[in-house]
Amino acid sequence: MRKRADFLRAARAKRSGQPGFLVQARKRDDDAPPRVGYTCSKKLGNAVTRNRAKRRLREAARLVLGAEAKQGWDYVLVGRPNETVSLPFDQLVADLQRAITKVHT
Secondary structure, three states: OOOHHHHHHHHOOEEEEOOOEEEEEEEOOOOOOOEEEEEOOHHHOOHHHHHHHHHHHHHHHHHHHHHHOOOOEEEEEEEOOOHHHHOOHHHHHHHHHHHHHHHOO
């Protein structure tokens, strides 16, 4: 996802908070492949910290959303201060699986 309007639509839809991040998801009106967006505000820290958080979220999404994402959905992963960077990666992946399951039920 690249457009601000898409992120704002996802922000008004379903969400699932986890210790390391927040997942926002919305069903679109088409059957196109799922889209994923990432956001990490300056509350996370400097540019190095924000980029590290986004890299971790991208890798977790690659591992989980390949099997769990549904056609026609938008997903936004929002990083949390301190937690996204400091949580063990396997816990981050498990949290994402739990969040996606919660959003789809």
